Amino acid sequence: MTVSVQVDRLSKRYGATVALDGIDLQIRQGEFFGLLGPNGAGKSTLINILAGLVRADAGTARIMGHEVWADYRRARRCIGVVPQELVFDPFFTVREVLRIQSGYFGLGRENDPWLEELLHELHLADKADTNMRALSGGMKRRVLIAQALVHRPPVVVLDEPTAGVDVEIRNLLWQFIRRLHAEGHTILLTTHYLEEAESMCQRIAILDRGRIVALDSKERLLASTLGGLVHVRLTCATPLTTVPPALAGKVRRCEGNVLELDLEQGADSILEVLEILRDAGITLTDLHTERADLEDVFMELTYGRRGYRQGSGSPGNENHGEEQSP
Ligand SMILES: Nc1ncnc2c1ncn2[C@@H]1O[C@H](COP(=O)(O)OP(=O)(O)OP(=O)(O)O)[C@@H](O)[C@H]1O
Ligand SMILES: [Mg+2]
Incomplete structure (x- = not known):
C-alpha cells in the first residue's frame, strides 16, 4: 500500500x-x-x-x-x-x-x-x-x-x-x-x-x-456510531405535553405535535411504540420512518458529544468550534 x-x-x-x-x-x-x-x-x-x-x-x-x-x-x-x-x-x-x-x-x-x-x-x-x-x-x-x-x-x-x-x-x-x-x-x-x-x-x-x-x-x-438507528417521526393529533416514560430514552425531538424517536433496528419495535402511544391516549395522524445517514453520524459525534441533541437546543452558533475545552 x-x-x-x-x-x-x-x-x-x-x-x-x-x-x-x-x-x-x-x-x-x-x-x-x-x-x-x-x-x-x-x-x-x-x-x-x-x-x-x-x-x-x-x-x-x-x-x-x-x-x-x-x-x-x-x-x-x-x-x-x-x-x-x-x-x-x-x-x-x-x-x-x-x-x-x-x-x-x-x-x-x-x-x-x-x-x-x-x-x-x-x-x-x-x-x-x-x-x-x-x-x-x-x-x-x-x-x-x-x-x-x-x-x-x-x-x-x-x-x-x-x-x-x-x-x-x-x-x-x-x-x-x-x-x-x-x-x-x-x-x-x-x-x-x-x-x-x-x-x-x-x-x-x-x-x-x-x-x-x-x-x-x-x-x-x-x-458503529448509530448501530443501524431508524428515525421515526410521528405527528400527533394534539400537541404533546408529556412523553410516555417508556419512550423517554429514545426521544430525539418533541415539539408541538411532532415527536421524533431514534429506534434501534432489531431491538425496538415500531408496533410496541405505537401501542405505548395508544395506551397513553395519544392519537397519531402521520408516521414517517427513515434510516440514519451521515448527517446523523456527524451530529452525534460533534454536537452530540457536547451534550446537544438535534431539537434539544442546537448551538446554532457559527463560532462554536472556537470554544476551548478547559
Ligand atoms: N490565521 C489564524 N489566526 C488565528 N486563528 C485562526 C487562524 N486560522 C484559523 N484560526 C482558528 O483556528 C480554528 C480552526 O480554524 P479552521 O479554519 O481550520 O477551521 P475549519 O474547520 O476550516 O472551519 P470552516 O468549516 O469554518 O472552514 C478556529 O478556531 C479558527 O478561528
Ligand atoms: Mg475551513
Whole structure:
C-alpha cells in the first residue's frame, strides 16, 4: 500500500486557540477521502499545513513521502490545493493566472494544451481572457480548481470546492472531481454538504475542535456510531405535553405535535411504540420512518458529544468550534 498523505501528531495553536490537537492521519494512494467537521474544527488549518502555507507547532506531514516543511519543493509538486478563500490578483486574466501558476512549477508554453483542457473541462474557455475581477464567485472557484491542477499533482486537496456554487456547476464539478479520482488522483475533500461526502468519499474523518473523533469507511461509521438507528417521526393529533416514560430514552425531538424517536433496528419495535402511544391516549395522524445517514453520524459525534441533541437546543452558533475545552 502506498501512502499519499501521512500526518503524525500534528498540532497547531493560534494564541489560546487549539486549531489542531495531535492529529494522526493516513490517506492511501488513489483514495477518495472526506474530511468533515463543524465550522472552526481545524479542517482548513490541516489543509493549509499540507499545502505548506501554515507551519505546524509540532508533528509532521508528508505528501508522497516528502515532509512538507523540510522538503517543501518536492512535497508541493505532488499536491494541488484548492483553498477555501477566493484570493486572486484581480488584474490578470484567467489564462494568465494559470500560466503564472504553471511557471511556479517550471512549466512553460509546453503546458498550454493542458491549461486549455482545464479551461474547457471547467467551462471557463469563454472567460479565458477575462480579468479575474470580472468573474462571479462560482467562476473564481473554478479558476482556483484549475490553478490547483496546472502541474497535474497526484494528490488533490479541495477545501469546500462547492461553497457558493450553483446546482448546475456543482454537478459539473462533481463529475470533474470523479474523473480525477478515476484517473488515479488521490482526493482529499472537505465539504459541509454531507450528502456529497456520503456519495463520493470512501473513507471519512470527522474533525471536532482539532481532534479526529471518527475515521472509517462511511458504511462502518454509520454502523458503529448509530448501530443501524431508524428515525421515526410521528405527528400527533394534539400537541404533546408529556412523553410516555417508556419512550423517554429514545426521544430525539418533541415539539408541538411532532415527536421524533431514534429506534434501534432489531431491538425496538415500531408496533410496541405505537401501542405505548395508544395506551397513553395519544392519537397519531402521520408516521414517517427513515434510516440514519451521515448527517446523523456527524451530529452525534460533534454536537452530540457536547451534550446537544438535534431539537434539544442546537448551538446554532457559527463560532462554536472556537470554544476551548478547559
Ligand atoms: N490565521 C489564524 N489566526 C488565528 N486563528 C485562526 C487562524 N486560522 C484559523 N484560526 C482558528 O483556528 C480554528 C480552526 O480554524 P479552521 O479554519 O481550520 O477551521 P475549519 O474547520 O476550516 O472551519 P470552516 O468549516 O469554518 O472552514 C478556529 O478556531 C479558527 O478561528
Ligand atoms: Mg475551513
